[in-house]
Amino acid sequence: MYKEKQLLTNFLSEKNLRHSSKRNTILKAFLKEEGHITAEELHKKVNEEDPSIGIATIYRNLKLFHDAGLARMSRFEKGEAHYEHNYLHTHHDHLICLKCGKIIEFKNPEIEETQEKIAGKHKFKITSHRLELYGTCSKCSSK
Secondary structure, eight states: OHHHHHHHHHHHHHTTOOOOHHHHHHHHHHHHOOSOBOHHHHHHHHHHHOTTOOHHHHHHHHHHHHHHTSEEEEEOTTOOEEEEEOTTOOOOEEEEETTTOOEEEEOOHHHHHHHHHHHHHTTOOOOOOOOEEEEOOHHHHTO
16 A cells, blocks of 8 residues: 555645545545445445545545546446556456446456557557446346
């Protein structure tokens, strides 16, 4: 967590923003999550430690974490924003269940290689990309 905290401190300093104990509490709770989390879910977790932190503060700080490069935001099929770690985490893609909302992360070097070949063929430089596959997870399929 030290490197993430330092990155945020530098970002706040560049933007002339202050560092606060509430922001530290939110960052700590966010970094504990290894998967995707919504602002509402993070608010519930943060509230266990500090009930004075409101949902608006969570939203503002998640945007700030995104702007600082600490968080990646995705809007899946239903449009609700989900956040995940971005700093020092490798690229991955997603399988999203349309019934229960489960998000499965996966890595596949063959997909990455194919994308690079296609881009090269078209003399196109990829700066970022996202692969989201929608369907039904095994648990929902068996119901």
